[in-house]
Amino acid sequence: MPDLRDSAFLKAARGEPVPHTPVWFMRQAGRSLPEYLRIREGVGMLDSCMNPELVVEITLQPVRRYGVDAAIFFSDIVLPLKAVGVDLDIVPGVGPVVAKPVRTLADVDAIPELTPEQVPFITEAVSGLVAELGATPLIGFAGAPFTVASYLVEGGPSKEHAKTKAMMFGAPDVWDALMRKIADMSATYLEVQVAAGASAVQLFDSWAGALTPADYREHVMPHSARVLERAGALGVPRIHFGVGTSNLLGLMGEAGADVVGVDWRTPLANAIPLVGDRGVQGNLDPTLVFAPADVMTARAAEVIEAGRAAKGHIFNLGHGVIPSTDPDQLKRLTEFVQSYSVDA
Numbered sequence: 292m293p294d295l296r297d298s299a300f301l302k303a304a305r306g307e308p309v310p311h312t313p314v315w316f317m318r319q320a321g322r323s324l325p326e327y328l329r330i331r332e333g334v335g336m337l338d339s340c341m342n343p344e345l346v347v348e349i350t351l352q353p354v355r356r357y358g359v360d361a362a363i364f365f366s367d368i369v370l371p372l373k374a375v376g377v378d379l380d381i382v383p384g385v386g387p388v389v390a391k392p393v394r395t396l397a398d399v400d401a402i403p404e405l406t407p408e409q410v411p412f413i414t415e416a417v418s419g420l421v422a423e424l425g426a427t428p429l430i431g432f433a434g435a436p437f438t439v440a441s442y443l444v445e446g447g448p449s450k451e452h453a454k455t456k457a458m459m460f461g462a463p464d465v466w467d468a469l470m471r472k473i474a475d476m477s478a479t480y481l482e483v484q485v486a487a488g489a490s491a492v493q494l495f496d497s498w499a500g501a502l503t504p505a506d507y508r509e510h511v512m513p514h515s516a517r518v519l520e521r522a523g524a525l526g527v528p529r530i531h532f533g534v535g536t537s538n539l540l541g542l543m544g545e546a547g548a549d550v551v552g553v554d555w556r557t558p559l560a561n562a563i564p565l566v567g568d569r570g571v572q573g574n575l576d577p578t579l580v581f582a583p584a585d586v587m588t589a590r591a592a593e594v595i596e597a598g599r600a601a602k603g604h605i606f607n608l609g610h611g612v613i614p615s616t617d618p619d620q621l622k623r624l625t626e627f628v629q630s631y632s633v634d635a
């Protein structure tokens with residue numbers, strides 16, 4: 292059986308030469324797949340995440356269909372909070388909703404620490420997946436402290452993150468305690484996934500683009516760095532992703548990433564000099580899958596060509612797959628990337 296370490300995905304993540312540019316998609320599992328909609332019928336999102344059999348099947352669905360170079364563990368960034376008993380739900384079409392938003396130091400202290408014993412279903416799902424995936428690497432993931440804090444403080448999705456940033460600016464002690472708590476939780480969540488066999492990790496700081504570089508550096512980066520440091524000690528490549536982060540790419544690399552995820556707004560040619568001696572992941576505009584196939588693949592070729600200047604390049608969309616995406620287009624895109632870039 293081929294060695295996982297020789298997979299194109301892990302080679303690119305380590306900055307080694309690759310047989311073809313590896314490709315996977317954020318949110319490759321999920322509502323764009325009819326087989327996902329069928330299997331999720333009548334089962335809540337968080338219940339699905341805590342059911343190893345479902346997690347294995349849902350994670351494998353896009354791997355089977357597209358032949359992508361990596362699987363992403365099916366879970367959610369708020370799952371660790373749920374596991375320690377925070378009262379929250381993932382509302383379809385909305386996102387995570389927290390019953391009692393966190394505002395005070397007492398609220399922070401009331402959130403228990405995460406221990407591996409609280410997530411045996413994660414260990415079971417990851418071990419089962421790794422056995423099924425064979426030569427395809429599994430990416431574990433966690434939410435970065437800022438993005439998870441935003442859900443906890445706002446109580447749900449937010450455009451401005453105003454309450455979150457008000458805490459950051461106005462109550463530094465509460466902020467620091469909250470960020471430390473989430474950082475520990477996310478790091479433990481990653482450790483559990485890697486211990487069970489995940490061969491890379493991605494830290495999602497989806498909403499970090501709401502911050503200026505100075506505020507990111509002072510109030511957020513040290514906490515993300517703690518998560519990435521603990522992940523680094525596990526010896527697996529670390530991908531660090533956010534949306535709208537053209538001003539933050541250098542800092543997100545410095546926080547301790549091996550690969551920096553770039554959203555579609557920033558051309559890779561601009562991103563690559565900013566991330567230093569690191570790889571990049573991205574970054575086709577997710578709406579290009581709605582364009583004619585030749586338009587989509589021409590733009591994908593531009594992304595691949597730009598990626599050649601990086602230490603390593605993992606092809607992806609610039610954010611998650613949009614639920615109305617036609618799976619046949621993603622299949623075409625996967626095949627295009629894998630064949631276009633042979634012997635890159």
Ligand code: CP3
Nearest residue numbers: 317318319320321365366367368383384385386495497611
């Ligand atoms: O394929 C994958 O990427 C695998 C799993 C995954 C999910 N969520 C599954 C999911 C991952 C990596 C996440 C991370 C996540 N969750 C992030 C960071 C990534 C990003 O998109 O920026 C964020 C911000 C969340 C919070 C969250 N959870 C949102 C905003 C939503 C969407 C709400 C909606 O219905 O529009 C969720 C729910 C969620 N997480 C779904 C999936 C497949 C949809 C659930 C469903 O099918 O009803």
